[in-house]
Amino acid sequence: MERMSFDLAQVTLRELNSFLHKEAPAKGVHQVVVANPDGAHNIAVGLDCPVDVEVHGHAGYYAGGMNKTGTVTIFGSAGTGVAENMMSGRVHVKGFASNGAGASMHGGLLVIDGDAGLRCGISLKGGDIVVGGSVGSFSAFMAQAGRMVVCGNAGDALGDSLYEAVLYVRGSIKSLGADAQIEPMTEADYATVKELLDAAGMQHDPHDFKRVASARSLYHWNADADQEY
């Protein structure tokens, strides 16, 4: 049994996730196809084996949440918190993603072909996010580590309170958040952008991207700054 199909119009989400947690690793199932997701929340959360899950339709909140070593491809759009807290593996949204995409991700690769909503990559702790379209406001808020590539534009307050994460933006940035700054691209940055675009299957010239990183002026709180950053 290498391939299994679940029609969420016929079986419950619980049956699907239970299969993915228990039977899939035990029986060595490599591919699971989910039909009629109809925006169900929490599809394929907590994967802990190298299974390939295809979701044919739109997913609700937290699709592929806390993924470890699995691959989730959504042939549709994803709701809030897609791939939140992913540890490793890959989540690919063929459509658009809502708010908090890749929130607090520790590892792995999140690819969003379309646009992402507010707070994409918030609290990022590692791993990579590549967005084919634009990201909404407050993206990469308090992002600690990891990399994010935005092929379109970024909204307001990009990278507010950034720690060590690095952001690359091709289009316009409506405004930078507190302590975020645009920095010169180095050869290593061009190579990074190319590597991530290749991994995501997107084609752009790395030379079109800007680098955004932390000025690190908020690492120690300074009363004399009068809370104006």
Next chain:
Amino acid sequence: MSSNEHPAKPVVKEESFGYDRKTIDYIRNAAAHGLYEIRGMGAKRALPNFDDLVFLGASLSRYPLEGYREKCSTKTVLGTRFATKPIELEIPITIAGMSFGSLSANVKEALGRAASEVGTSTTTGDGGMTQEERQSSKTLVYQCLPSRYGFNPDDVRRADAIEMVIGQGAKPGGGGMLLGQKVSPRVAAMRTLPAGIDQRSACRHPDWTGPDDLAIKIHEMRELTDWEKPIYVKVGATRTFNDVKLAVHSGADVVVVDGMQGGTAATQTCFIEHVGIPTLAALRQAVDALEDLNMKGKVQLIVSGGIRSGPDVAKALAMGADAVSIGQGVLIALGCNHDSYWQDGAHHDATTDYAALGTAPGYCHHCHTGKCPVGITTQDAVLEQRLTPEVGARHLKNYLKTLNMELTTIARACGKQNVHHLEPEDLVALTIEAAAMARVPLAGTAWIPGVTGC
């Protein structure tokens, strides 16, 4: 007669009530440094608390149980609403969430050992789960905090329950704070941050924003754990009646309400003393909310924030809590604010180390500095040796046993074979404030301010 014969020497120096020495000190400090004060512990001001309530022991109208002989159950089950593996505890007294980072690894291990020996649970904190605490704790509650530092699915699966932390009593509306001196390389690595920087945790969760979102988030945790583990929701006490209702709406198995006496390792003093409501008031509102939803007994309630003694536990249970959680009292049992520490078979005086922090045993709230003179709230390699897991666990076990014995003593006196049978009717208040907040009659009267006429 000259006016010098009776010189008008004032015999009383009048200190201003509004501008007392404490206030003058505060203004001088603000003027000198332009900085607010950050400190540890919870609210220090006088608040209506459990000391303002007393029990009506059995007499002619009630029948007591023999002091320590007759059986009085303290077993406590948490998470019976949805979880297939509820938490079963021997005593209704749990260890509150305190982070590795704020506490040393030795302390986390001591908490686990003592809790396991007496049959109760410990709780992780901001920064994730350490191997030491997982190995030493039979029952470990894993917190999911706004920062998500170190949060990962393996630890979710390793935990016995998950606690979604919305806020804490010392700072409802604020995130955690760990100043650079405590962000050691190990702490930094667990939190994916550079070592030595001031670490200010997020105050909002990154992937949900309100109670309807939280319901989906909790559903995610249930799916992830195959519906086995209880999910707690912890709130700092503010609009407790509404917050508890929303936590129940979100699908919590257990609601944890932390009052303003609840401790912290580092928060602005203005936050600690001026934001939030007392535990006594919050507990009454929480129980009201559960009763209003007909969820009493289905969703369990844990109350924390200034629970210190067996009588405190008994009063909390009588008012309607299923269990209590203790942080500060536990640290004091380990030696917090003690004038000496035990190392290499001897007591060592710690008063000069307190003095170096500008304080003294009994007054210390300098957890935020990481220079705890008794080795508890520190990441310093030398200081942390002042409390070994063995010594800490022994003292904490004694403390928890004492609380439990006091609890059953009171329950028996009230004629209860089970501490969970204590009820509000067993209590009266000594002050009008406590009567109003706890909604029990003022002793010797039938008066509950705001409820019954005088």
